[in-house]
Amino acid sequence: MINSILTRELGLTYPIFQGGMAWVSDAQLAAAVSNAGGLGIISAMNLNADYLREQIRKCRTLTDKPFGVNVMLMSPFVKDVAQVCAEEKPAVVTTGAGLPNLYMKDWLAAGIRVIPVVPSTAMARLVERAGAFAVIAEGGESGGHIGDLSTITLVPQVKDAVSIPVIAAGGIGDGRGVAAALMLGAEGVQCGTVFLCSTECTIHDNYKQKVLSAKDIDTIVTGKRLGHAVRSIRSPFTRKYAKLEYEIQTTGEELEQMGVGALRKAALDGDIENGCFIAGQCSAMVNEIRPAREIIETMFAQAETLLKGAPVWVK
């Protein structure tokens, strides 16, 4: 059994978080992951506080295990969403798209473990100083908004920069990734893409099929021109977007407008033509739809075997 400070302090069986993915990470998926021994996370995305409160309360009817909420700091409802977190007190709040320091005092006072996603060592140090319990060092292999550094370079550097636990994210698709993350210095992992094809994930079947059929070179990064690089699976949408992105006459506003609602179209409607199917580089490693419990148990059984076999490399 692989354990770490995360399993001990957060009451998990496995040191794995399910990433907070907009239009994907709802109460049903979060509860399934938590019931399987990981930390399920509800995405507050850019919806209002009522949605989040309803999802938190629904999750509590589906699991008695700890779960978390991911707060997207660029959400227009971020202040209200932050307040709901302080009131509802999920075990963990993870944050993305900025610095959460403005809200951390209230969350910490409510007894919540705050675990921001960080793309650099300086950001990790800033949130450690503000009282973060741990940080999620997310490399550019992941789906969604990404930074430039890869997981294999970011995780050890963040580990050296802070004294709080580090969770590795980005590109972790099986037990080999888990074992490697622990060797890089992480105390656990966060995975998103592998849970897209979990039985309990409520996204449209077309989305799941896109992930299942993706090959190693099938993800693309768009949005760099706007300073918001996003990784997703190649699709008619990304082809159109990538073409326009490098046409000089296309304005930033036009690009912004084109992206609005694209993920929702993929996740809810399965819109193959206009949807943006966000997923990470490990999509090609996801080959079947399985229960979250089976995904997690398989990953950690493989990681345990690999780690136990590690002495073979040392004379």
Next chain:
Amino acid sequence: MSTYETIAKLLAESKDLDVNDIRPEMGFAELELDSLDVAELVMNLEDELGVPVEIDESLRTIADLVAKVDNAK
């Protein structure tokens, strides 16, 4: 060395800029610094001066940063 001079020196070193091209009234956007660059600058500054600075919406220019550091001293 004044706070401003320290900031200009750190910025020039880390971002390969000419220190003479940096002026107090310059915004971070004008200097082509994104949020990660500002975070790095603030932490470098803390290492250099031992003064922690909070990053918030009021922090937009070099002069803002100078004021925050001087207030925190």
